[in-house]
Amino acid sequence: MDFETAATERKRHTRSDIYRYIYDARGFCSRQDLARDLGLSLPTVYQKLSRLMADGLVRDSGEQKATGGRKASGLSIVPDARVAVGISVTENSLRLAAADLRLNELAYYEMDNGPIVRFADMGGALAQALEEFLDRSSIDRGRLLGVGIALPAVMSPDSRYLTAAPTLRLKDTSLEGLTESIPYPTYVENDATCGGYAEWFLRNNQRNMAYLSLENGVGGAILLNGSPYNGDNRRSAEFGHMCVEPGGLRCSCGRQGCLEAYCSPRRIREATGLSLAEFFRKVEQHDPDCGHLWDNMLRHLAIAVYNIRMSLDCDVVLGGFLSEFLAPYMPRLKEYAAGNNPFEEETDYLHLSTLRRHTVPLGVALHFVANFVERV
Numbered sequence: 001m002d003f004e005t006a007a008t009e010r011k012r013h014t015r016s017d018i019y020r021y022i023y024d025a026r027g028f029c030s031r032q033d034l035a036r037d038l039g040l041s042l043p044t045v046y047q048k049l050s051r052l053m054a055d056g057l058v059r060d061s062g063e064q065k066a067t068g069g070r071k072a073s074g075l076s077i078v079p080d081a082r083v084a085v086g087i088s089v090t091e092n093s094l095r096l097a098a099a100d101l102r103l104n105e106l107a108y109y110e111m112d113n114g115p116i117v118r119f120a121d122m123g124g125a126l127a128q129a130l131e132e133f134l135d136r137s138s139i140d141r142g143r144l145l146g147v148g149i150a151l152p153a154v155m156s157p158d159s160r161y162l163t164a165a166p167t168l169r170l171k172d173t174s175l176e177g178l179t180e181s182i183p184y185p186t187y188v189e190n191d192a193t194c195g196g197y198a199e200w201f202l203r204n205n206q207r208n209m210a211y212l213s214l215e216n217g218v219g220g221a222i223l224l225n226g227s228p229y230n231g232d233n234r235r236s237a238e239f240g241h242m243c244v245e246p247g248g249l250r251c252s253c254g255r256q257g258c259l260e261a262y263c264s265p266r267r268i269r270e271a272t273g274l275s276l277a278e279f280f281r282k283v284e285q286h287d288p289d290c291g292h293l294w295d296n297m298l299r300h301l302a303i304a305v306y307n308i309r310m311s312l313d314c315d316v317v318l319g320g321f322l323s324e325f326l327a328p329y330m331p332r333l334k335e336y337a338a339g340n341n342p343f344e345e346e347t348d349y350l351h352l353s354t355l356r357r358h359t360v361p362l363g364v365a366l367h368f369v370a371n372f373v374e375r376v
Contacts, residue, residue: 014040015048019376022058022075023101024204029061030072049075057081057376077101082372083139086148086365087130088191088358089113090216091167094126096133097361101369103202107137108358116168120177127181145372146185148364149178150194152217154235159188166252166260167217187367192237193228194363195319195355196221201366202354208314211353212239212304214322215360217252218260222312240264244303262300265322268293280325298329302336305350309341319353320360326352 017038022029035045052058061074079100088095094113098106111129116122130147133139153165161174179186196211200223203209211221218240222229229236240260241253248257249267261267268279271293282290301318308316318326326333334347341347355362 014044015052016374016376018045018048019052019057019077020373023077023373025075026204029075031075032072034075052376055081079104080106081143082145082369083143084145084148084365084368085130085133085139086150086194086361086363087126088150088360088364089116089126089168090152091115091169094129095358095361096129097358097365098133098137098139099362099365099369101373103198103355103362103366103369105358105362107133107139108361109133109136116170118177119173119175123177123179123181126178127183130182141184144184145368146187147182148187148189148194148361148367150189150191150360150364152191152215152219154238155188155190157234164253165217166254167266169252185368187364189364189367190219190221191215191217191360191364192219192320193221194366195353195359196223196237196317196363197228198355198359198363198366199317199319199353200226201370208312209317210237210239210308210312210314211317211319212308213359214263214265214301214318214320216264216266218258218264218320220308239304239308242304242307244300244307259300259304263297263304263322267297276322276325294329295332298333299336302333302340305333305337306340309337309344309349315349315351317351317353319355321357323353323359324356 061076079102153162192213220237220239245257249261251258251261
C-alpha cells in the first residue's frame, strides 16, 4: 500500500470511528467527547463532522450540556439517511420490511407466495414484489443500501444452494436466479440466523447468546461475542430438530418428536384451524382444548430451553412471530424450565426478543445497516 493510499484509508477509518461513536452513544454526545475518547484533535473532529453533516448522516441533536464554560451541543445520527429492505420467504408468504439505520420499521407488507420448485422461476416475481413494495412505501431508491433475503433453510457454505428446507419442501436446491432480477445489492441468509444477529445487535452487549426462533420453521442462532457460530457444516443451532418427545409428533423433516412439530405456530393452525390471535384469545377465555394444547407446547418449549442452557450455558432468547404472544406466559414457561434444571433455580437467563414483530425481514435487512455503520 503506497503512502497516498494509506493516508486515504486512515482518513476513512477516522470518519468511520467518529460515526460509529455517535451511533453507539446512549447518552449525550459532544464534539469534546469525540476528541477525548477517540484521541483526536478538535480541528480533526470538526472537519470530519462537517463532512458527515454535509452528507446528511449526522446532525446537531439540539441538546446542550453545561461543561463549566460554554454549553456543548449534542450530536446524533440521522436514522433515515439510509434504508435497507428485508424479505422473508416462507412456504406460503413473502414478508417485506424496510428499516432505517436504527432498525426502526419504516414499512411492512405481506403477500401470498405459492409453492417453490425452482428459485430461478421465483426471481422475477420476487423482484416485481420488491419494486411494488418500494413504490407503495415511497422508499427513496437512492437511499437504499440493499435487499436481504431470508430463507428457512440450511445454506451451503458458499450460499449458492440450500441443502435442506423442510418447510419449503426443498432439498439440495440451487439458489441460482433468486437475485439476478434485483438491481440492488443483495444478501441471502438463513432466517433464524438473521433474527439472532438482529437481537444481539439491538441488545448492545457482549454476552454470549442462543436465539430460538419460533416461526413455522423453528430454528436458531448461536452468537459468541457477537460472532455467529455456524458449525462445521453451517448447521449449528438447528434447534427445531432436536428431539423433545421420542416417537412423538411427525415433523416436516420426516422424523418424529422434533421441537418444530411441537412448538411451531403451524401446530396451532393445523390442530385448531385458528389464527394465532384467535387461538390466544380462546386461551385467555379458558377454552379447555386451546388451553391444554398451549400448556403442552409450553412444556415442550421448556425442554428445549433446558437443553440449550445445559449445552451452551448462556442467555437464551425467544424470538419469531410466536414470541409476540409469549409475554403473559413467561412466568409459567420459566417455572417449567426451572423444574427441568438440576443446577439453577432461577431462569434470569431466559428472555423474550426485543424484536417480536417482523423479526426475520428486519434481521436480514440489518446486514446492510451493520456494514454501512462499520464502513461509512
